[in-house]
Amino acid sequence: MITFIPLTGFLGAGKTTTMTAAALALQEQGRKVAVITNDQGVELVDTKLVRSQLDAVAEVTGGCFCxxxxxxVEAIVALVASDDVDTVIAEAVGSCTDLQATVVRPLRQYYGEQMVVAPLTTVVDPLRFLAFDRAAQRGEPESDLSYLFCRQLTEADVIAVNKLDTIKPDKAADLLARLRTDYPNAAVVGYCATGGDHLPELLGAWGGQPGNEAVDLDIDYDRYAAAEAQLAWMNQELDLAAVDGSFDATAWARAVLEHLSTWAKDNDSLIGHAKLTVETGGEDFAKLSVTGAGEEPSLDRAAQSTATSARAVVNARVACEPDDLDRAVQDAVTAADQAHGVTSSATTPVSFKPGYPRPVHRLAAAGA
Structure with a gap:
């Protein structure tokens, strides 16, 4: 019997880091674990990083799981068949919701004899939650993105508050207590995926009973679609070459994301996430990300040596028009090239906005 663990949560919450850390922890317990990444586009930065740490990895691209x-389903079957897997963890697109009805219940109904579907887990960045909450406290009208964020919390069986190290302990305790009050059907767990603090509590929550299995999510698909349409999505590849000698791939990537983060802040554009890998040859690569306008990039992995040439992949999800994101990334790359002695050639920008969500299945709760 296969165990399937579905993760959801807003862009930048740390789903991939959570998924990878959990998979490694479960493997230490003797489980054979595979993971699945998901995106509206192709060429995923996260998949590259996950494959550097785990053997059994698949991706579903070109749309959300629903x-x-x-x-x-094909990805799950292929992983189980080829790698003798007994556990699959999958992270949905960060702008996706209504997964109880469109993914969890269909899997249980149509494949319940082959797999156990664990409670649906929504991964939450506390700083993102507090930012949306401050806007509400100021009396601002609920934005479509805030609406989407709240729907992700409402349908969760487990609310997994990641990155607790980014806020003070007293604020963390208050936040967890508030979430337990506001979402009584969900188990609320606080942890830090990067350091592993309290990760066993999250793993334990996956063995609990779903709290929202019999509850239909009240969702307005027009608002859901509008929220997704606020974000421009870009996946772009670039070939890099040193002008003279070699260059520092990690420093170049940091410069790109710093420039993009500053641009987003100056233009009041929410960053869902912006991620960048630079492959310098063989298994060596750098990977950095930024999840907030004006924030400093975080380093997930540094390149081990300088390079004369490299291949970069940019994944950016920003609340702006696609043409604006294309120009912003182009300007960021140009600035990084000039600062670090690099020439770059890129594929044609392909920023886009997701289409209207049209699930293959949407099943009501039993008895609804």
Whole structure:
């Protein structure tokens, strides 16, 4: 019997880091674990990083799990068949919601004899939660993105508050207590995926009973679609070459993301996430990310040596128009090239806005 663990949560919450850390922890317990990444586009930065740490990895691209349901099932079947897997962890697109009805219940109904579907887990960045909450406290109208964020919390069986090290302990305790009050059907767990603090509590929550299995999410698909359409999505590849000698791939990537982060702050554009890998040859690569306008990039992995040439991949999800994101990334790359002695050639920008979500299945709760 296969165990399937579904993760959701807003862009930048740390789903991939959570998924990878959990997979490694479960493997230490003797489980054979595979993971599945998911995105509206192709060429995923996260998949590269995950494959550097785990053997059994698949991806579903070109749409969310609900709209690519059969692709998800095929990925699960292929992983189980090829790698003798007993546990699959999958992270949905960060702008996706309504997964109880469109993914969890269909899997239980149509494949319940082959797999156990664990409680749906929503991964939360506390700083993102507090930012949306401050806007509400100021009396601002609820934005479509805030609406989407709240729907992700409302349908969760487990609310997994990641990055607790980014806020003070007293604020962390208050936040966890508030979430337990506001979402009584969910188990609320606080942890830090990067350091592993309290990760066993999250793993334990996956063995609990779903709290929202019999509850239909009240969701307005027009608002859901509007929220997704606020974000421009870019996946772009670049070939890099040193002008003279070699260059520092990690420093170049940091410069790109710093420039993009500053641009987003100056233009009041929310960053869902911006991630960048630079492959310098063989298994060596740098990976950095930024999840807030004006924030400093975080380093997930540094390149081990300088390079004369490299291949970079940019994944950016920013609340702006696609043409604006294309120009912003182009300007960021140009600035990094000039600062670090690099020439770059890129594929044609392909920023886009997701289409209207159209799930393959949408099942009501039993008895509803």
């Amino acid at each position: 709209c690519k349901f059969e692709d998800l």
